Amino acid sequence: MNRRDLMLAGLGLAALPDLALAQGHAHATAAGTPVRGGTARIVVAEPPILTSAFITTMNIGMVSSKILEGLVSYDLELKPVPALAESWDTAEDGLSVTFNLRRNVRWHDGRPFGSADVRFTLLEVWKKLHPFGRAVFANVTAVETPDDHTVTIRLSAPAPYLFNYINTYGAQILPRHVYEGTDVLQNPANTAPIGTGPFRFKEWVRGSHVALERNADYWQPGKPYLDGVLFRFIPDPVARTVALEAGEIDVTIGSLVPVTSLRRFSDAAKYTINTDDGRFLASIFLAQINVRRPYVSDRRVRQALSHAIDRAALVRLVWQGYGKPATGPIPSSVSQYYARGNPQGFDPKRAEALLDEAGFKRGADGKRFRINLVSGSGDSLESNRAGEFIKQSLARIGVELELIIEDSAAYLRRVYTEADYDIMTSSLHKLPDPTLGVQRLYWTKNIVRGAPWTNGSGYSNPELDRIMEAAAAEGDAAKRRALVTRWQAIVQEDAPILDLVELTWTTVSTARFRKDRPQGDGMFAGLEDAWLALAR
């Protein structure tokens, strides 16, 4: 039993491995003509259920996305690509959005798919039960279905971010005839899903595998190419790395191969390392500072901490180059809103000057003060190593850091309920729109005691609140961009959160495994375009 398993078994928690990528990596574009047949063997962490419509757990999405679909998927620029919606249109005033649905789509049980399914899932599942969906669809006042293939959403205020969260991970469409009138969370179809996707659910042997078989009735004629997909659960990172090398599996998604082992797969003739599949999540490894605590309540101290950390070295040493130094709250992959440059970048001299200025001079032992850094034991190995790196970095400017690793439940309680910490580290998904993934971390109204992944730093700035709220309801792209730029400048200056590393999610596959269409949300791809080249 390996270390993470033991922790998981003992605590009953799901790991959130957070990993890496280098932008320069070759992309897995498929050369040659697709071949029909074969079963792709993919390693994932075993999901608790197989439906993503009301839960954000990533490994659920990785499996369920082959069975159930969303309205769109995303390309590498994170622009929507038609899936179950063929086209869409936003009204001039931004107060209504119409989706034209694909015709001749059938659920795996033979019933036709239509606008009633979308309306039901939006109102009864996404808006009511999905943790992010509640915010995404908050402005929805009504959903109209003029015919079987048209859905019109009425909004109380423009919601441009809506288009960033309607793929199979964010807004998975469930069959109304299976779910209506039942307890959605307890519906048996959650573990044996009936979808519209390229693959049908076949069996789930707990602790071993989930098997899917080809959906011959899929709406894309001739696809999928594969006869089936077999998801295998190999909890030990060393074991799955060896299994991939031995050719027992074809693909690992979600950075399941440790970054330190990736060099074993660097031979492009034998393997492909895809670093684009997780762009959609826009995950950042960050250090959040509890602004209610002594020392760090002083903005100059927080800026000094930011100046003390060499993010480029962090990426190189801990993430082995699979990642990018983060500059601000929005990662560079969200190019529409990304602002270059960080006034609080690496500058140890400036850090020392700021601490002197704040009145925390070095003592006789060379130390200024002692604070702690709390992280979760369910986090990745990289996350723990990053804590060690930060400790060394702060020691150089005279700040002593005590590292505390808590089990996941204690970690969440300590950070979000008791606020008993100075710094915490975590890997958070910023998502392609700041209103979805970033606002929650800074908004005063989101200081919610006991609620994980809210504004846990306790930072409150009425001016920023107004800007963020205005950005959420702004329909004009240029005006919205200006608001977000201002927003970034404020949080960089006040530094309640130090964004450190833009994480790269890696998909490692044997060269046999091909996928025709590059996707920014490839972790949640349907794989109708995937095929296995014949062995040479």
Add this chain to the structure above:
Amino acid sequence: MSTRHPGLLRRLLTHRQGGAGLLLLLAILLLAAAGPLLWPGDPWEMAAPPMLWPGEDAANPLGSDVMGRDLLTGLVSGARVSLMVGLVSTLIAAVLGTLIGAVGGYHGGRIDAALMRLTELFQTVPTFVLAVVLVAVFRPSVATAVLAIGIVSWPATARLVRAQVLSLRGRDFILAAETYGMGTARLLWTQILPNALPPVIAISSLTIAHAIQTEAALAFLGLGDPNVMSWGTIIGGGREQLVEAWYVCGLSGIALVVTVLAFNLLGEGLNDCLNPHLRSQ
């Protein structure tokens, strides 16, 4: 000790296993004590190129780990941590075990029954699992590791001491002391314990070996003190690079094996040398 048993050290040195254990242990102690002077520096400092092989660079004679931390400095730091954890937790176990065993053995009856049921309770739970639970419940740190290991390690000592006390309990000199009106505490402390202790010393040596292993296993599982570099920490951190850089796990593993072996040999030797029946042979 050598004053009370003048011949012990000599006997130990002439004992094949005990002598070897003692010498090995002295070498390790010397390394732990002098190491920081010979190879100064912070074991956490990420100064070297990552995953440097032993011998590749004179500045890092034993190479570096995946984050460019010098392995030699780490191993020396680990030696201090391991020895400290082993000794302190064993001290806790010895004190607890001796106290419980002596009180139970001397009083007998209900007190003994109650104490022995408690001992059995601890003996039936796998010690490592209990240690993991204890450390996980409290926050992982050197202090909690020491306490947890101490708490799971005392039952064997308690059993042993109780058996010793039971056999001494009926001896004439004890009865004589009792007749003279010596108080229970004084009797236990001055008459019984000194005679019951030799096997405790022997078993403690084995307990130390086990404690060191347990600490390493805890650190390997990520339940070590994140601020302290122990051998388990190094092994746990190097595990994923086992194929590319086996020496990270290998070297700290060897250090662990040698130390545990030293204590086992010493325990063996002490047992033979302190056992009156074997001595007379």
